[in-house]
Amino acid sequence: MSSQKKTTGRSWTWFHRFGSPEYFYRFAERWGPRSAVVTLLLFLTGLYWGLVIAPPDYQMGNSYRIIFIHVPAAWMSMFTYVIMAVAAGTGLIWRMKMGHIVAKASAPLGAAFTFCALVTGSLWGKPTWGTYWVWDARLTSELVLLFLYFGYIALANAIEDQKSANQAAGVLALVGLINLPIIHYSVEWWNTLHQGSTVSKLGRPSIDTRMLIPLLIMFAAFNFYYVTTLFNRVRCELVDQERRTKWVKELI
């Protein structure tokens, strides 16, 4: 309602306004479609550049081209978890409902990114390593990350009271964030303990610029895709959780 107040001189007030569900809804409604257009453009350029223009790899031939999906997805899977945990922490510490909602909306996206990274990774593994799955340290920690997402989603959906569900899931996200590095390093150590050097990574040369540029474009595309989808999910979640408030009733 009064979100149009003049705020001059204070640099942090813009941040507080995002704590208001209504303001966030309007913001997401306004910027979501624009972000979607950017996502589409970035995906088209990145994919065309990566799949058609970029030269084939001297060792892996054309099969390396899955990197343009695989690496951004893997990166987003971890990035999303951090965002989710930070948002949940914001929600818990400052009792900002928006934090919880962003965290809850991020979780399925993160799980999807992780799944995507696992699937593309195993498809890539077949021509290069000769097998769909190895218990390589990175693959294993990515798998555990998927389990962490599943646990979070399951908990967030299991508790009936919305407020308790948000808070409980938030605690779990924070616990998971603390555990993530421990899991990562223990898995890495376990792998080196077990089998010495594995089949891992054919000595990958530092990437050529002609491949790097489309990869970076794909990174941007994945980020924008995340933002677009997050905005949509947050809007749905907001309408659901705030259905008893006046502004939602006016909206529908």
Place this chain on the structure above:
Amino acid sequence: MKSTRPMPADKTYIQQRTTTTLSSALWALLKRDLTIAYRHFGELMHPVIFFLIAVSLFPLAINPDPMFLQKIASGIIWVAALLSTMLALDNLFRSDYEDGTLEQLMLTSHPITVLILAKVATHWLVTGLPLIITAPLLGLMLNLPDSAYLALFISLSLGTPTMSLIGGIGVALTVGIRRSGILLTLVVMPLFIPVLIFGTSAVEAASVQLPFSGQLYLLCAMLIFSLSLAPLAIATSLRISLN
């Protein structure tokens, strides 16, 4: 409580009312939990029996050859101990939650984290300790080499309390949900992975007579880490669940 009128939450009033010291409160809690566990002696045996059955499934399903079993013994025992700990976890706060004891505990003037630590400790005494005692027997059945028993004992002694503490967070988060069995597993199992990795790796190293102190140090670090942080997380989670 004699007074029928609700008294104001005045600090001096609370101080007057709390005649118990922290240590006597802890002792009372410990004694109460142990007594309850002892009165349900049959229930007390459930994790151990589960442990035995789960381990004996592996030779039946995979291969009863002693040389083969020797190789996978450490993993089997540790996985079975993990599952058994997890199944036993559900009782940690459940009955106290249902009869309202937990709320009373939260209302005492004593620091809740310390009380929680006492509760987890008793729970470990009645579920974790029996596993540690039974484990050598299972090692015998799986033809575990003699050199591995010490590592098995120490790694389980460090690992099971860590799992109880980490698992306690999951229990506290799910205690308000009616049927939380599988959910608890989903929430807690990924967090157990580091403990499992170093536990098995210690036993495995010991069974081929390699030094295993490194893994034990890491297990010890995890125990101390969870001892210091898990009670805080459990307290927060319980507050959310009781709400």
